[in-house]
Amino acid sequence: MPNDISEQICQQVKQAQQSAQPLSIHGSHSHDFMLPEFAESQQLNMNEHQGIIDYQPTELTVTALSGTKLEEIQQTLAKEHQRPSTDFPAFSADATLGGAVSIGHTGSARPYYGAIRDHILGASLVNTSGEIMHFGGQVMKNVAGYDVSRLLAGTRGTLGPILEITLKVQPIPEQQSTLCMDLDENAAIEIMNRLAGQSLPISASVFFDNTLYIRLEGTEAGIQQAQKTINGQPMADGVDFWNSIQQQKHDFFTSSQPLWRVIVPATTPGLKLENQQSSLIDWCGGLRWVQASEVSTADIENIREKGGYIESFRGSKPMQQADLMSPLQKQMHAKIKSAFDPDQLFNPALSNFA
Amino acid sequence: MSFDPETGEFDFPGWDTDQVLQDLGEFIPEKNILHLPSQLKPYECDGLTTHRKMSRLVVLPETIRQCQEIMRYCRQHEIPVIARGAGTGITGGVLPDDLSIVVSLTKFNRIEKIDPLQRIAVVQPGVRNLAISEAAKPFGLQYAPDPSSQIACSIGGNVAENSGGVHCLKYGLTVNNVTGIKIIDSEGELIEIGGGNCMESPGFDLLALMHGSEGLLGIIVEITLKLIPVPPATQVVLAVFHSMVDGGKSVSDIISSGIIPAGLEMMDKVTIDAVESYMQAGYPKADALLLCELDGNQVDIRLQMEIVQQILKDNNAFDIRTSQNDEERELYWTARKSAFPAVASIQPDFYLLDGTVPRKALPEVLKKIAVLSKQYGLQVANVFHAGDGNLHPIIMYNIEIDGDYEKAVQLGSEILQHCISKGGSFTGEHGVGAEKIDQMCIQFSALELLQFHRIKAQLDVSGILNPGKAVPVLHRCAELGAMHVHNGEMPHADLPRF
Known part of the structure; x- marks a missing residue:
């Protein structure tokens, strides 16, 4: 049974506004390591606000309270042979839907199935007066009003507590298979992009330690045909491999080295940061995970010139999103923040755009 | 203040055409500024031809710098700006007025x-x-x-x-x-x-x-x-039914089977007949027609096609045809895409809607449309993106008959309200524009509209970007709220219909 504590949450927001005490809005804390500290005087814990409130397999939609565990959503959908429409990274069994949307990072399926935001159909949000606003809905197409529900992806709770989210879901493909190819980095980057330009049932591609891993999902016949085209070595424990990437339990992610998240154009050749120890390429080349003791100004500049950016992820001082933006982008974020939270009530420490 | 960020109300000071013409001439080539009535005529409306107004100036910038200069000038002089693309929209989103400058982006064509x-x-x-x-x-x-x-x-x-x-x-x-x-x-x-x-x-x-x-x-x-x-193979199956309910059930069953077709479209009898007499596509006589397109590799399509055909048979489809080549597939689609001109050929005046509902609500909403259509005495043709639950009812009326247009608008409004009450939206893909702005008051609460205004006010402090479209001022909704209570009698007829 869903445990809907919307009223309690609204009440807490109202009190916070009256007493001018900012709130720290939290989910399961599974991403705290990458966030600047934001221990405000009052905590608003969204974990209790959990449960699936509507699931319509024939509509391909699920609506859940924001504190619902991703695991519960996956298990419920699996009973109907469905799943979320893209990969949701989950670093702990407690990871929540609201947390995943607020962080907005998507797993390995990103280039093939889209980002989390692509599959948000609707959301409800609490304003600074403790009132509930609904945006979007449960239908696939809806262009009435500004698209506030998708805007929420990546907001880290700074526009208000999200109460409820509707997601598009998809059928679980008949089969999954993983192919491996031994290649050097630049050849792998080119091949993953070439393959993505062909009509093949690829749903993820990762390069690590001179091996390119390609995940295929589809019908048995479709996969067999793709295997012939790609000509890689089948991997026996592919499912475990992809889980270890999504949950960051793979050896690469468990190293004690500081981990950096680099976003670049997918076809960018292999990066060599000054203090780089190791790297793992995801998103068909668009996301580079880099282990490095520290990052130099030259590295940052080099990545910016390519059109991308680098952010600290784990093991070094967390960065502000604002630090990655141009002055005009920062200004635009500050304006949106003011439109929703003029009194700086919601996670102000995560939104220093001014 | 010319623009109230809390309510969206605005009141711009107005401008002198000759002065602005001269000022814009400083940074826009003369040939790219249109001001003669004959030049302005094509810009008086978009695809929603029932709504027309003349602007006083249309500017066609060719560079980003020129666009920036226009914006800076308009911001400084509080002149509203309407950005316009090809003008094919059908909700009056670029409907001009004599207070605004239209900025046409057609020269940005590379x-x-x-x-x-x-x-x-x-x-x-x-x-x-x-x-x-x-x-x-x-x-x-x-x-x-x-x-x-x-x-x-x-x-x-x-x-x-x-x-x-x-x-x-x-x-x-x-x-x-x-x-x-x-x-x-x-x-x-x-x-x-x-x-x-x-x-x-x-x-x-x-x-x-x-x-x-x-x-x-x-x-x-x-x-x-x-x-x-581009998918290596594409195939369309066309199926016809004796009832819309059977067609609708097929849609749900196909989705439930785990197949996501590239397209899943439905038409009712009125539309099928109109299309057939318009272009003789070879559509069979029926009460409902379903088009289901599958794309991907050849092997997958073959397997999925078998499943889809079985579903269609189970739902009493009495004629099932599968495209054997690209020409045949094109023909099936051309006929579907000709639905609007086909309907126009039987009745030149029609009012096109764009509601969405959860797929499961489709049969019920279609029944409701049939009831309302009888009640209003206006014929409604139904064409829709069934897979998305996106309905495009076409209300036919005759502009020559006094009050017929108003009746069509009222019927449309009732249909869209019904879509909203079923958890849907009054617009799935056409947008709000000038035309559907009243429905915003039904779909969103004052609180949500206020939030939209706050977003707008932050990003457009002086409110000069396409004012009066897409998000209604709160005052207008308050008036309309009163209207719904009074059984559709419209009070305050003097309120501007943007």
Whole structure:
């Protein structure tokens, strides 16, 4: 049974506004390591606000309270042979839907199935007066009003507590298979992009330690045909491999080295940061995970010139999103923040755009 | 104050045509400023031809710098700006008035880059939707969203409206296929939004916010698009039924089977007959017709086609035809895409709706439309993107008959209210514009509308970007609220209908 504590949450927001005490809005804390500290005087814990409130397999939609565990959503959908429409990274069994949307990072399926935001159909949000606003809905197409529900992806709770989210879901493909190819980095980057330009049932591609891993999902016949085209070595424990990437339990992610998240154009050749120890390429080349003791100004500049950016992820001082933006982008974020939270009530420490 | 950020109310001071003409001439070539009535005539409406107004000036900038200068000038003199693409929209989103300057982006018509390896295209906003897929075709790529006006509509307009099309069930809307844009904000600043050639950008999803914002938050001057591989094979199955309920049930059953068709379209008897007499596509006589397109590799299509055909048989389809070649497939689709002109050939005046409902509500909503149609004495044809639950009822009326148009609008409003009450929306892909602004008051609470106004007020402090469209002023909703209580009698008829 869903445990809907919307009223309690609204009440807490109202009190916070009256007493001018900012709130720290939290989910399961599974991403705290990458966030600047934001221990405000009052905590608003969204974990209790959990449960699936509507699931319509024939509509391909699920609506859940924001504190619902991703695991519960996956298990419920699996009973109907469905799943979320893209990969949701989950670093702990407690990871929540609201947390995943607020962080907005998507797993390995990103280039093939889209980002989390692509599959948000609707959301409800609490304003600074403790009132509930609904945006979007449960239908696939809806262009009435500004698209506030998708805007929420990546907001880290700074526009208000999200109460409820509707997601598009998809059928679980008949089969999954993983192919491996031994290649050097630049050849792998080119091949993953070439393959993505062909009509093949690829749903993820990762390069690590001179091996390119390609995940295929589809019908048995479709996969067999793709295997012939790609000509890689089948991997026996592919499912475990992809889980270890999504949950960051793979050896690469468990190293004690500081981990950096680099976003670049997918076809960018292999990066060599000054203090780089190791790297793992995801998103068909668009996301580079880099282990490095520290990052130099030259590295940052080099990545910016390519059109991308680098952010600290784990093991070094967390960065502000604002630090990655141009002055005009920062200004635009500050304006949106003011439109929703003029009194700086919601996670102000995560939104220093001014 | 000329613009109240809390309520969206505005009152601009007005301007002198000769003075503005002279001032714009300082930075825009004379030939790119239209001011004679004969020059302005084509800009008096978009595809919604029942709503027409003349503007006093239309400007056709050719460079981003010129756009910036226009914005700065208009901001300084509090002159409203209406950005316009190809003008194929059908909700009066670019309906001018004599207080605004229309900025037409048709000269921004270059495809700047196609990067086949990275599978992106960088284009200017005036590029036609179809031209992008044509340019990408030699690389085996395409741009997926395909609104039925794709031959003429501009990509900038697609972003402003977040356009859909017949293939968005599988490939998503415009918002799912654009990776970045450059806009000019109301201060004349050029801002990059979204990842562009990267798959992510830090911070809020401002790219989503800009999609479907109908020119109220900025002028789009460049777009980076995602290209996808052209599927190696495509096949369409056409099935006909003795009842819409059977057709609707087939739609749900196909989706439940785990197949996501590239397109899943339905038509009712009125439309089938109209299309058949319009272009003799060989459609059988029936009460409902379903088109289901499958794409992908040959093997998958064959397997999925067997499942789909079985579902159609189980739901009493009495004639099932499968396209045997591209020509036949094109014919099935051409007939579907001709639905609107076909209906127009039997009744020249029609009012087109764009409601969405959860798929499961389709049969009930169709029944309700039939009841309302009888009640109002106006015929309604139904064509819809069944897979998305996106209905396009076409209400037929005769403009020559006194009160017929008003009746059609009232019937449309009742249908859309019904869609909203079923958990749907009054617009799935056409947008709000000037025409459907009243329905915003039904779908959103004052609280939500207030939030929209606050967003607008932050990004457009002086309120000069396409004022009066897409988001109604709260005062207007309050008046309309009273209207619904009084059984459809419209009080305050003097209120401006934007």
